[in-house]
Amino acid sequence: AQTVTQSQPEMSVQEAETVTLSCTYDTSESNYYLFWYKQPPSRQMILVIRQEAYKQQNATENRFSVNFQKAAKSFSLKISDSQLGDTAMYFCAFPFGNEKLTFGTGTRLTIIP
């Protein structure tokens, strides 16, 4: 079965601290892409970062970076210097079947002032 698992339903961290959200997946594919999306209370899903599986280097976007462990099928998101605006649901997503995204159940992240 092709699954995406997020084992942390909720997390909270003090403003300016670093937090890591975990995601594991199961696939038999060798070349693929992985995505982290953020969904604030406004409901709009916003792409945070994406990783190409054939690239050895972990993706980074400003304060956001990933720790991609292909052999372990792990794709965690690290948020540095967290800000109040980072408060949101975060979803890990995998394009099984090449087009449609399969999402994890999400992690609700709260940044505490």
Add this chain to the structure above:
Amino acid sequence: GAGVSQTPSNKVTEKGKYVELRCDPISGHTALYWYRQSLGQGPEFLIYFQGTGAADDSGLPNDRFFAVRPEGSVSTLKIQRTERGDSAVYLCASSLGPQPQETQYFGPGTRLLVL
């Protein structure tokens, strides 16, 4: 440029009624996706279009659900004989093409409540 837009933002209907949900993708995006998000869950795939045709409708839960994209741009998701279990947020996304490396850009969703 404009992002993906969806109308209405909220829809309340009674059990058994028919509803239509509209999605306006980003101009030039050939791929369009519909997802459904139940409370506390991640979005679940319903259907995707490449151009005017439904390339994959494997996520539609039953034949009460139908979607069209007649001119390869705007899409409408249609739900007949609504049931309380249809209550959810319906998300639309578009991308330049259906390739897995293409980012899907999401709209704000339509929250459907069936009483």
